[in-house]
Amino acid sequence: MPEVDTHPLDTARRLAESGDLDGAATIFTALAADPAEPDRAQAAVGLAVVLQERGDVAGARAAARTALVTGHPEFAAQAACLLARSFEREDLPDQARAAWQAALGVGNPAYLPLAHMALARLAEGRQEAEEALRAALATAHPEIASHAAQGLAELLMEEGEAGEAAEVLLEALSVAEVADVSRLRVLLGIAHLELACAEFAGAVEEGGEAETGALAIELLARTLPLRGRDEDAEQVWRYGLDSPDERLAEDVRLRLNRGA
Incomplete structure (x- = not known):
């Protein structure tokens, strides 16, 4: 029985999975270069991954940018993440921040938690970090909301804002299937201890x-x-x-x- 023709994109993926990176790159390159190709964004992401594995960082970034400018809700977001991680690996925080911001700009909800947490990690100041952590918490992602709340609560307690820290932790605990509940509860207890100390001290002073x-x-x-x-x-x-x-x-x- 004759073999059914497959789309070049599928062929390129199979080649990449089998280790034929050169063959995969050739097909991905042709597809990504065609503005009329409906799978151009996906092909460009595939090319970026293949070139990254081959050690061609500049080529991988160029391919990722090709995917990014398509604005595709899935593959443009993937491309922005690939770019951001590439810049982070080379300790280029400004470029990494711009790429994570681009990921946010695509607007795919699946990538927002990751991007917000990355921007918190790369923040240039405390206020910027707090804003990114609040945005990550607001996504209500079970794992990322937990990490964001922990980081934000610790920052707030360092600033003497134990009451606000407690509110943040309670918000995280209200997220469905939130991760690391025990750690959140421990931090909530610490926040309450800080509040208690403030009240006791106030009573002493009065x-x-x-x-x-x-x-x-x-x-x-x-x-x-x-x-x-x-x-x-x-x-x-x-x-x-x-x-x-x-x-x-x-x-x-x-x-x-x-x-x-």
Whole structure:
């Protein structure tokens, strides 16, 4: 039985899979060079991959750009990602950022989470990183939203924005089938500890009756070590013990000795 004719694109793919990169490149090149070829974008991506495997970085980038300018929702996005990764491998962050932005510009939802996370990784400043992480979280991709929330929450807590960090983590935990739930919950607990420390410290600063003040001092002093702030905890105890309010100082002394 005679063999059924196959599309050159399929032939090129089979050649590439069998290791005949030169043969595949020849076919992909011809298809990618024809503006009227309906599979031009796909062929250009195939050519970019083959040339990359052959070590022809410049040729691979040229082929990827050919696919990118077609605006094809799938293969233009793939081409932008290929370009971006190629630039990242050579430590060319400006070009990589531009390529990831191009991936966003194609508008294919499947590539948005990856592009936003890459832009967060390549961000030139904290604000730019936060914006990219928020955009990645907003995609609600189970894995990428989790990573974005973790990175964003850590940045926010470094800035003293524990409440906002908690909101970010809760948003991530609401994503269907979100990855790394245990890590998200640990970070949420840490954010709550930071909030608790701020509230306890506020209570100490406001003063008030001795029993409440001593309780706030104890809670703050016992919570701070959970955040690795042992020296701060010692200062809080000392603040209470040295208080001119004798009732407060005695209550703090009792609380300190009770936990010894």
